[in-house]
């Protein structure tokens with residue numbers, strides 16, 4: 001029983017929860033979104049700033065303000081670590097990898113090369129009620145990034 | 155412990171789910187009854203028996219099974235009428251849940267008729283409503299140009315009635331409020347509020363979703379000025395099945411309201427140009443109703459009546475008092491709502507700073523303890539207390555003091571798990 005709980009609340013997750021990275025809303029940004037988890041009320045406001053980099057359009061900054069549980073907060077923190085500084089295409093692939101892990105019912109082996117601290121969330125996939133918590137900021141990030149890209153294209 | 159249901163262990167055996175093991179062999183500690191209650195064997199058996207032996211459509215089938223099914227359905231209406239002490243059994247309308255009942259009220263009040271709400275009129279609700287008793291009235295006032303107003307909540311979780319005379323005025327057409335809050339547990343003085351509302355000619359709607367499971371209700375015994383005009387509750391919280399709810403209404407009011415849904419069963423006669431409508435209750439029961447669910451609800455309210463609602467209420471108060479004491483022994487824990495068990499229902503929401511309700515609920519769940527975490531469909535009431543969500547334990551007639559002890563132990567464990575000192 002404790003092992004199950006410990007697989008959910010990995011030390012890495014609790015660390016990110018206590019000391020979230022890149023937290024707070026910053027300028028500049030091209031898109032801001034507000035996502036809520038309607039069943040529990042967790043909320044995130046998230047901004048994306050894109051720029052030109054050697055690998056194409058790059059995620060220059062992701063800033064956010066979030067209210068919610070340890071899983072949703074830690075997930076936002078890990079997300080920013082993983083995508084800031086990456087070309088958007090690479091970041092989207094990381095997003096897809098994380099989504100696959102979360103939807104994998106605990107059967108997917110996470111790739112530490114791609115997900116780094118994100119592998120700590122593997123245990124969440126076994127708690128169906130908590131998957132939405134882990135995905136909240138990732139969904140918000142994808143939404144904001146897509147919006148920012150559309151803005152740019154116009 | 156004085157005041158618990160006599161033979162509590164025997165009562166618990168009526169609820170088969172209570173003896174199923176949870177993950178890792180933990181016994182189930184079900185403290186989420188305000189969300190939905192568990193079902194006694196007699197409700198399950200009655201529904202199975204109906205499906206196995208008496209199933210047919212009602213009112214329109216000209217055969218033995220049709221007659222039996224119709225009798226069972228109408229018998230359930232008698233049982234619910236007795237449970238509420240309804241002055242008239244035809245005033246009991248079967249719908250699918252409390253939400254539908256409240257929407258029926260809010261919709262039919264928007265349509266042309268003697269009670270129609272329009273521009274300049276006001277509808278008064280409270281800040282402690284379930285979303286089911288907020289959103290329908292927002293829709294009504296948005297659609298009709300009426301104004302929505304509400305009672306606030308005091309610091310200790312009661313309705314702030316200090317401005318009742320300014321809030322409920324000649325402009326007020328409807329006052330709709332919850333009898334017992336599903337979040338704060340507060341028991342509201344519906345009699346006094348109805349009295350004021352009736353003075354100004356307003357219609358009084360009461361959401362009894364949490365009251366029906368816990369309080370003895372005797373509508374006929376209430377003084378007329380204090381009696382609600384419409385009252386809603388939901389079957390699954392009174393040990394009945396899902397898919398069945400009840401709207402009770404004063405006959406004169408139900409007669410004034412236009413039909414809600416149109417279709418089979420609710421008509422008297424239909425031509426291509428127009429229809430005339432059946433009298434209540436059928437006027438509001440369009441289409442094939444939830445038959446077996448109604449039959450199950452009949453068995454459920456009978457079960458409660460055999461236990462005695464006075465006994466159920468006393469049990470809830472004793473368990474709630476014990477829980478309030480236990481919860482407050484947990485360092486840092488803050489109860490949202492009144493602290494006096496005599497004045498509240500069995501739902502207790504609380505927060506422990508430093509542990510989010512989701513995390514709390516997950517840790518408790520791994521110990522077999524089921525509670526609710528989130529906003530409990532009462533976001534405005536949470537906002538009033540400056541919290542975005544809370545954890546809620548809710549007991550019922552089958553809850554034991556030992557289960558409260560298990561919760562308190564679980565909370566202590568959670569605190570240590572998240573290293574709160």
Ligand SMILES: Cc1ncc(COP(=O)(O)O)c(C=O)c1O
Nearest residue numbers: 251252253284286336363364388
């Ligand atoms: C006070 C209150 N009102 C209304 C409801 C809605 O009940 P239902 O979802 O069965 O329509 C509930 C239950 O969640 C409740 O607690």
